[in-house]
Amino acid sequence: MTRGSRRRVGYPHDMVRPARCLLIVTLLAGVLAAQGATWVASTTGAGEQSDAGAIAPRVSDNGRWLVFASLGGNLSGLPGTWQVYLKDALTGSVDLISVTQTGLPTAVGCTGSRGAPSAAGRFIAFDCAAPDLVPSDTNLVRDVFVRDRILTTTRRISITNNGVEADGASRLDDISDNARFVVFTTRATNLSPGEIGVFDDVYLHDRWIGTTSRVSSTPTGRSGNDTSADGRASASGRFIVFWSRASDLVPNDTNGVADVFRFDRSTGQLEIVSVDPNGVQADLPSSAPTISAEGRHVVFSTLATNLGTGAPNGNSQLVRKDMVSGAVSLITVSRFGAPSNGPTPGPASISVDGRHVAFWSLASDLTVDDPDIASDVFIRDLAAARTILVSQSSTGLKGTPACINPALPCKVPLPVSLSGDARIVAFEHSGDLLVPGGDGNGIATDILVNDWSRTTRPIGPAQIGQYATLQLRGSLDPGASYLAGLALGPGPGPLVGARRVPLADDSLLQWSLRPGNPALLGFNGTLDVMGEATASVQIPNVISLVGMDVWAAFIVHDAWSLVRGASNAVRITIAP
Numbered sequence: 001m002t003r004g005s006r007r008r009v010g011y012p013h014d015m016v017r018p019a020r021c022l023l024i025v026t027l028l029a030g031v032l033a034a035q036g037a038t039w040v041a042s043t044t045g046a047g048e049q050s051d052a053g054a055i056a057p058r059v060s061d062n063g064r065w066l067v068f069a070s071l072g073g074n075l076s077g078l079p080g081t082w083q084v085y086l087k088d089a090l091t092g093s094v095d096l097i098s099v100t101q102t103g104l105p106t107a108v109g110c111t112g113s114r115g116a117p118s119a120a121g122r123f124i125a126f127d128c129a130a131p132d133l134v135p136s137d138t139n140l141v142r143d144v145f146v147r148d149r150i151l152t153t154t155r156r157i158s159i160t161n162n163g164v165e166a167d168g169a170s171r172l173d174d175i176s177d178n179a180r181f182v183v184f185t186t187r188a189t190n191l192s193p194g195e196i197g198v199f200d201d202v203y204l205h206d207r208w209i210g211t212t213s214r215v216s217s218t219p220t221g222r223s224g225n226d227t228s229a230d231g232r233a234s235a236s237g238r239f240i241v242f243w244s245r246a247s248d249l250v251p252n253d254t255n256g257v258a259d260v261f262r263f264d265r266s267t268g269q270l271e272i273v274s275v276d277p278n279g280v281q282a283d284l285p286s287s288a289p290t291i292s293a294e295g296r297h298v299v300f301s302t303l304a305t306n307l308g309t310g311a312p313n314g315n316s317q318l319v320r321k322d323m324v325s326g327a328v329s330l331i332t333v334s335r336f337g338a339p340s341n342g343p344t345p346g347p348a349s350i351s352v353d354g355r356h357v358a359f360w361s362l363a364s365d366l367t368v369d370d371p372d373i374a375s376d377v378f379i380r381d382l383a384a385a386r387t388i389l390v391s392q393s394s395t396g397l398k399g400t401p402a403c404i405n406p407a408l409p410c411k412v413p414l415p416v417s418l419s420g421d422a423r424i425v426a427f428e429h430s431g432d433l434l435v436p437g438g439d440g441n442g443i444a445t446d447i448l449v450n451d452w453s454r455t456t457r458p459i460g461p462a463q464i465g466q467y468a469t470l471q472l473r474g475s476l477d478p479g480a481s482y483l484a485g486l487a488l489g490p491g492p493g494p495l496v497g498a499r500r501v502p503l504a505d506d507s508l509l510q511w512s513l514r515p516g517n518p519a520l521l522g523f524n525g526t527l528d529v530m531g532e533a534t535a536s537v538q539i540p541n542v543i544s545l546v547g548m549d550v551w552a553a554f555i556v557h558d559a560w561s562l563v564r565g566a567s568n569a570v571r572i573t574i575a576p
Helices: 507-512
Strands: 023-026 037-040 054-059 065-070 083-088 094-096 115-117 123-128 143-148 153-156 170-175 181-186 201-206 211-214 228-233 239-244 259-264 269-272 286-291 297-302 317-322 328-330 356-361 376-381 386-389 416-418 425-429 446-451 455-459 467-473 481-488 522-526 533-538 549-557 563-566 570-573
Touching (some): 054 416, 065 115, 083 115, 115 170, 123 170, 143 170, 143 181, 317 356
Antiparallel strands (some): 023 533, 037 446, 065 083, 201 211, 239 259, 286 297, 297 317, 356 376, 455 467, 481 522, 549 563, 549 570
């Protein structure tokens, strides 16, 4: 047992000094069920739920910026048309992205559109078939665009090096953190030499120098002999991953099935990712890749039986490939330690460090709280070897997507997006149990956000004269410094970074945010190897405390005493 150092708590002279307690800190790896806070993101700036469906969420690495498409007429778009929006989780505001040159919503709409934010939220990439977003859009097909929210301009990306529009439809795949590189899939024939336009190919547009180049090229610089699609970029845009059925992109591709590839923009090298640690190609198809920020880890869905991830069972599984060591890790591990019993088609979403992977699956054996074969959203912590059900409400109710026939398990895709720090999971869902306060738009899909990773929970009762135990299931950075504090009264708390610190919004709380000087009573220390902590709080033997509510939370900070996050608060009612 390791104790965190206790410090004498100081208070401003104009504050009433509350009763002091002793906090004993024990750092250990706790095992807790998931819950966290689930809220609806597809809302107006005033918090009103979209009056129609919302789809295709993509969240920025810091969890603040969320892009989605919606048919909702009350979100500032035109009723009856799909538009692209950006949600600011910090302020709650919603910006319309699919605007015309005059600043109005596109009259045609962006049916089936998907978007992605840059790291800072200034640039939003999206695709749309509307002809009124930029001048001279005459190709009558879907194009890829980037919206600059500061300059309020929209530029088309799916163009040739000379600025000529693509002669075929294009679909957005990804944008780099600094918005320099945009990845998209297209069947256009005029974007690169050697393009025959029979199959889809993956392209990369460099916004800084205005060039468009094909990523899915053969060693001779021509288009592959089959479809390539679904590109994803590393944070800097150096690495691009995609899947392809082409057999001529690299030498000796002889397995005859779809593979996952990684392109290194700095060297021009293209390599197969879907191989075992010894370089043996997968014996069945692989697809739907995603890549970590630095490009080291690639996650993809596969039917392969020979990648060294357990006995095959005929269901697609998610795996993570380490491009440095060559190791392949199974992500969709059942609670019995075997590959899951249901398909997981992907694409998944991966944290910056490659430790956490969010995904949707039809498997019923990933967690004990998901016994059915309906679509659900999960997150896998590979360091802790733990899978958590994310598609549940803040009170722990499991959500089930709405279907036309409610008597049957609903098997629908649930697109998912994970923030880079793995704390925010955004996903598409239509289950009314997940919507706080009730679902006002029927079976229409909503964009939900689960802040799963920073949950404080009490273990056992809190009684005067006894110890009350709190546990943080954080999955935060191992070894990170933290404080824990208690405050009187509820309240969402003040904004810290892109979230609210869920303690009382008063001067006592403000004092608690100063590292080394927590409110009421507190302790500090470092998180354990799983990014978790447990604290035992001694409640004073004072009868006047009986029935009093206190709120507790953990606050994580860096070496410069800057607050990096806070757990969800837990209310503790003092018992006799």
